[in-house]
Amino acid sequence: MGFTLVELLVVLTIVALLTALLLPAVQSAREAARRAQCGNNLKQLTLGMHHYHDQIGAFPFGFSTLEQSWHAMLLPYIEQEALYRTLIFQESGPGNWDSGSANTKACQTVIPVFRCPSLPLPEHVDHDIPQRVPNSYNGIASSSAASDDLSTVPAGYPRVALEQIDLDGMLYGNSAIRMADVTDGTSHTVLFGEMHTNPDFQKDGQSMDYWQIGLPHTATWLPGGIGGTEYSEALASTLVPVNGWKDSTLPGMVMELGCGSYHPGGAMFGFVDGSVRFLSETVDHQLYRSLGSRNGQETTWP
Template structure:
């Protein structure tokens, strides 16, 4: 009997149909998992942003413990009028550098006879430290905008060794210095003007009703004792880490610290109206709700105005550090007429009671 042997070759590859099925399955799995991965990443970024704000709150408390006052934008005195020395001084973000473990950088700053914005005919003796200094905690990781701006040095600054242009940091956090309307009101209370707690500068209402302030010879040093509404009910610092969106679908960077001098400059912050001196930065007096669309008012979007407000890339609201150092997520749906102004004022007599 003849026995026949047949060799069977094992198949070592997928057929085209099998390969397409595997690719389709992988595609479905990726489609299912990607939103979860993105959500997890955003949750981590939001947690980091919350930690940044927590550190800012702690720095403010430590500053107060050292100097018995809150950090502030260093403004220009009221008696320095047009034609006088109205150079920009340091911002509150500069003043707290030692409290966020940046003492070495802070000690390199010059605070007298310099212009932190490096504009006009001024000379910025701090251009080098400003161009080298980057504080990661001053930026939200969810921010879609650039963290730096390119600044053109004045002739005076170039004369002391600066290049024609240099980069400086733009911060995503802005100090609360008051409310536009009193809680429940829809018009500005002029008694605040006559009491020297607020004035129109040409760039918005410069005022002294918030947790932090601007120091000049009208607005005085603020302490915890001046927060009579309670530190847990008063906003200290909030996010401005997303674009301002317009009704036509366009968008723009409206951060209060994106102008000349970036994070480190206060601008003149003059108390009275002036075509040049009324500008300020890195602080806000919100006139419009969080994450609101552009309302066709220049004080909402210009780089040196007071009413840019709060914005966040975190869906549904904005993160804040309160006066007591706690971090809260305040939704976009918060009552902006009655509740939010009460949170922005430190001594307005309106206290928000939480219901549990």
């Protein structure tokens, strides 16, 4: 016996209702899997940092006078030594990041551990360097930095910028922080934070753009902590609340220094002890700020 039209409509309605009920669960499961992979990426990065420290005796710099970011120095410790060996450590000629040299190709190479699977961007974006690869994870430079350089720190914010040396975080210009320097405790100090990477999202002329390996705009930086800009392409500050990009009242130069993500409600962080935690965007701000300092003796994470 065949179905009547009414029966068929009833069946279709039930199927539609079941689909509507199941779809959020499927999407939630997929996001949970992506978040787990994001956490695994950060775990690999923190362990790579530990191997680097074991070999060298200190963590790598956040960026250098030759415009490399910490991503470049970590390559041999995340199974990318062959790529590391192609890098040209000079500023002129083939050392330029947009010259089409091996340095350019390194910035164009997709390295999965630097990318959160929830990042909805293409693998390559033309931005200062052709076909540049976006990055999802920045090093934590400071608990107080409010801009890339002192000349653009907004009124009312701490006079601290990413261009300065001797910041209180783990990675900054020409830094070489040792485990022994982390007097707040390795489980209470953040090494990496996830970023809400989106070069098309701008505020006050500042893009939320974060990149791997090469930082061309830092070219004129001097070890004394002056010159250059756009250190926020690889570094972050816990002065800015988690997912500060949502706060339209923040100045753009402050906003771009903040960690965030495409995960609902917070972002993933890698700690100096190698642990990885998801921090809510509602976490107490002063407590969160304290995690960005290695030696501030502030209130510690419970």
